[in-house]
Amino acid sequence: MRLLALLVHRLVWFVPTLLGLLAVTFVISRVIPADPVALVAGETATPAQVDALRRQLGYDRPLPVQFVSYVGQLMRGDLGRSLYTTRPIVDDLAARVPATLELTLVAMIVSVVVGIPLGVLSALWRNSFLDHALRVVTVSGLAIASFWLGIMLQLLFAMRLGWTPLNGRLSGFPPRGITGLLLVDSVLAWDWAAFGNALAHLALPAATLAFPALATLVRFTRAGVLDVMQSNFVLYERAMGLPRSVIVWKYILRNALTSTVTQMGLLFGILLAGAVVTEAVFDWPGIGTYAVNSIIRSDYNAVMGFTVWAGGIFILVNLLVDVAHTLIDPRERAA
Amino acid sequence: MSSAWFLVARIARDRSALLGLVLIAGLVIAAVGAPLLATHPDDVFELHPAKRLRAPSAAAWLGTDRMGSDIYSRLLFGARITILIGVIAVGASLVIGVPVGLVAGYYHGWASDLLMRVSDVFLAVPQVVLAIAIAQTLGPSLPNVILALSVTYWPWFARIVYAETRALQKEVFIESTAALGASPWRLTALHVLPNIVSPIIVRASIGMGFTILTAAALGFLGLGPPPPTPEWGRTIAESREFLPDAWWYALAPGLAIFLTVMGFNLLGDGLRDVLDPRLRRGRTTADE
Numbered sequence: 101m102r103l104l105a106l107l108v109h110r111l112v113w114f115v116p117t118l119l120g121l122l123a124v125t126f127v128i129s130r131v132i133p134a135d136p137v138a139l140v141a142g143e144t145a146t147p148a149q150v151d152a153l154r155r156q157l158g159y160d161r162p163l164p165v166q167f168v169s170y171v172g173q174l175m176r177g178d179l180g181r182s183l184y185t186t187r188p189i190v191d192d193l194a195a196r197v198p199a200t201l202e203l204t205l206v207a208m209i210v211s212v213v214v215g216i217p218l219g220v221l222s223a224l225w226r227n228s229f230l231d232h233a234l235r236v237v238t239v240s241g242l243a244i245a246s247f248w249l250g251i252m253l254q255l256l257f258a259m260r261l262g263w264t265p266l267n268g269r270l271s272g273f274p275p276r277g278i279t280g281l282l283l284v285d286s287v288l289a290w291d292w293a294a295f296g297n298a299l300a301h302l303a304l305p306a307a308t309l310a311f312p313a314l315a316t317l318v319r320f321t322r323a324g325v326l327d328v329m330q331s332n333f334v335l336y337e338r339a340m341g342l343p344r345s346v347i348v349w350k351y352i353l354r355n356a357l358t359s360t361v362t363q364m365g366l367l368f369g370i371l372l373a374g375a376v377v378t379e380a381v382f383d384w385p386g387i388g389t390y391a392v393n394s395i396i397r398s399d400y401n402a403v404m405g406f407t408v409w410a411g412g413i414f415i416l417v418n419l420l421v422d423v424a425h426t427l428i429d430p431r432e433r434a435a
Numbered sequence: 436m437s438s439a440w441f442l443v444a445r446i447a448r449d450r451s452a453l454l455g456l457v458l459i460a461g462l463v464i465a466a467v468g469a470p471l472l473a474t475h476p477d478d479v480f481e482l483h484p485a486k487r488l489r490a491p492s493a494a495a496w497l498g499t500d501r502m503g504s505d506i507y508s509r510l511l512f513g514a515r516i517t518i519l520i521g522v523i524a525v526g527a528s529l530v531i532g533v534p535v536g537l538v539a540g541y542y543h544g545w546a547s548d549l550l551m552r553v554s555d556v557f558l559a560v561p562q563v564v565l566a567i568a569i570a571q572t573l574g575p576s577l578p579n580v581i582l583a584l585s586v587t588y589w590p591w592f593a594r595i596v597y598a599e600t601r602a603l604q605k606e607v608f609i610e611s612t613a614a615l616g617a618s619p620w621r622l623t624a625l626h627v628l629p630n631i632v633s634p635i636i637v638r639a640s641i642g643m644g645f646t647i648l649t650a651a652a653l654g655f656l657g658l659g660p661p662p663p664t665p666e667w668g669r670t671i672a673e674s675r676e677f678l679p680d681a682w683w684y685a686l687a688p689g690l691a692i693f694l695t696v697m698g699f700n701l702l703g704d705g706l707r708d709v710l711d712p713r714l715r716r717g718r719t720t721a722d723e
Contacts, residue, residue, distance in 0.1 A: 120556030128568050139572075243697035245648055247655045248671055248689035251678070259679035373561035377652050392656055395571055407568040411560040418559065
């Protein structure tokens, strides 16, 4: 019952945070600009056209009324229309979600599969050569501009060496779409040529996106393992004569990882923010490229639509991480 | 003064923190001495179409760009913009975030809750996403970049100051000072604030690095100060159409960003070790 109450509590907090996000985007789009309608109408519109559009969009009403209708509109899943494609922004975004999802998932898997073992080794062999080398990696990962890393990887591997494609998601026609994730679709269609092609296209953007996340994971895992290694139960297990490998990979890792799980939401934030610039560098046809193209075209509605979407997803993921953490860690339930 | 000297001496003993300090000193020297250190100080605004896209040489140490300007000289002047953005944005975040955190931490009630909920909303969304929206709405310019970064960074300070203030309230010396009749203003400004300066300084150092990185990303996306401002992120964006031939064009500004951000991160780590021995290295730097 207590667990249920805790979950409900978490869910209840989700609503005001989301409303707060909408308040922020509302202020950015309707209050900060001197004349938001003129922004939407574009530079060539006459004053009469601007006024007509103002009435049509309902921007002549008082701000609180506008906010309520803004929230209502978003609750129905309506993010407005793109000024450039003139299509509903939700449709534009939905068409690009699979590309971003595939890139983000692959980057996440890479950073977890590589980062956690490296973090454990770094803690076990503290002050070894590996530990020092990894410290250079983690410090770099948090200091490097991901758009620059992407460009440097392109320069070396795509332009000079020619090992990988320069940009894009696939050359040729995509396999029959079921999930929209090219790696999954090509396996389902038993099209291994397309699978290899998609993988080659993914290599550089995924590496670019994964690097800062990997650096963060190595750091947290190392700190977590060092923390747990000093606890009494590890001392006890040593005294019991348990093999070192069992102590490390079974007991220490499990306890160290509970704190890493809480960082998954943070990790997702790094990946989501990184995806915007990484996609722009690699012309990856996802949400990030859409946002960047919208900036270039001054497609002001689409930029706000993207902000609401990205913020909403991020808040939702953090909610799920919270819930998962509550379910995994018994101490959370007792607290 | 002696405590500041003590701090520097302690940091100098930590090799990586010292490296951070050296990198930041290099950045400051580059920015302040730009007119003296630059080999072609006029190249920030002057065009030399005949000399465009030359590889690094004795005449142009880091090569020339698409306008024929000396990249090394433009990098030095770009350091000024980087420092300007970082210092003002972090400074403004401090000015907003610290009082908000103190007030919300000191007083208990719905107003405190509201203040912290507002900062939670900002923390709930990746900074670059909100900064993009704000910078796009306001239009690309240097003040707007600074504004966008300040508006999105202050909650970090509010969060930390709030947590530290709440923790301090349970301390005996704060209770007894309150019992002696100290006003809330006196209590927070003279007794709470000096005791929470350490985490604020650490966060400010890391915030400098983070803010500079985000500013470079905004510049790269075309939301930074317009040309011919020698902003590093924009320079990298400009260089892209000349790759792979003009490799030096993209290399130098990226390295400059990297070394600058690394400097602030290393210094932040070092300061944390020196100022706050309770926290071990590697615990919280990556919390952004």
